[in-house]
Amino acid sequence: EDKVVQSPLSLVVHEGDTVTLNCSYEVTNFRSLLWYKQEKKAPTFLFMLTSSGIEKKSGRLSSILDKKELFSILNITATQTGDSAVYLCAVGSWTGNMLTFGGGTRLMVKP
Amino acid sequence: DAGITQSPRYKITETGRQVTLMCHQTWSHSYMFWYRQDLGHGLRLIYYSAAADITDKGEVSDGYVVSRSKTENFPLTLESATRSQTSVYFCASSERELTGESKSPLHFGNGTRLTVT
Numbered sequence: 001e002d003k004v005v006q007s008p009l010s011l012v013v014h015e016g017d018t019v020t021l022n023c024s025y026e027v028t029n030f031r032s033l034l035w036y037k038q039e040k041k042a043p044t045f046l047f048m049l050t051s052s053g054i055e056k057k058s059g060r061l062s063s064i065l066d067k068k069e070l071f072s073i074l075n076i077t078a079t080q081t082g083d084s085a086v087y088l089c090a091v092g093s094w095t096g097n098m099l100t101f102g103g104g105t106r107l108m109v110k111p
Numbered sequence: 112d113a114g115i116t117q118s119p120r121y122k123i124t125e126t127g128r129q130v131t132l133m134c135h136q137t138w139s140h141s142y143m144f145w146y147r148q149d150l151g152h153g154l155r156l157i158y159y160s161a162a163a164d165i166t167d168k169g170e171v172s173d174g175y176v177v178s179r180s181k182t183e184n185f186p187l188t189l190e191s192a193t194r195s196q197t198s199v200y201f202c203a204s205s206e207r208e209l210t211g212e213s214k215s216p217l218h219f220g221n222g223t224r225l226t227v228t
Contacts, residue, residue, distance in 0.1 A: 042220060088154065098144065
């Protein structure tokens with residue numbers, strides 16, 4: 001059974017701090033790893049990673065995948081209160097067109 | 112506007128009743144999914160569909176039924192609601208298979224919050 005584990009479960013930081021969110025996985029026939037941000041409603045897409053060692057970057061957010069050690073990290077630098085959200089990691093497998101999600105990391109950024 | 116819409120946004124029902132959650136997308140995406148989200152479990156797949164008239168079970172399909180007679184609609188029915196089915200339900204769609212080369216990941220609706228009393 002495919003499994004995705006995120007840590008920490010929750011995190012409280014102050015504006016300007018840098019945070020690292022972790023995602024480890026056990027998936028048969030790994031295809032891709034995705035990061036989503038969820039505020040009050042629907043998750044919104046951040047990154048898709050398929051290759052080890054290649055960093056994806058968007059503004060203050062960046063992510064990297066390690067396929068050998070089966071994990072990914074999401075970094076947020078110079079955090080802002082608008083970064084407060086639940087961050088979801090999901091893994092896609094070649095076996096069936098579906099994603100397996102982790103339980104999420106709840107990030108709260110205080111002013 | 113194009114997109115994926117779910118209805119109702121909120122629903123309260125009693126144990127044993129049948130309830131249907133609606134999902135409609137205007138992109139003509141082939142793939143559609145139903146997830147439920149509960150504290151401590153993240154998003155769990157209930158059912159998915161690769162095309163009209165093609166559906167398959169996900170991780171937590173017991174007690175749920177889906178249909179896909181038209182590409183744009185993917186209703187989810189709880190045949191006899193139970194308290195354990197109290198959750199937030201998300202519908203999602205994707206244009207093509209979730210390959211590494213795909214630039215079109217899942218698109219989510221805004222969710223339906225279902226409470227079973």
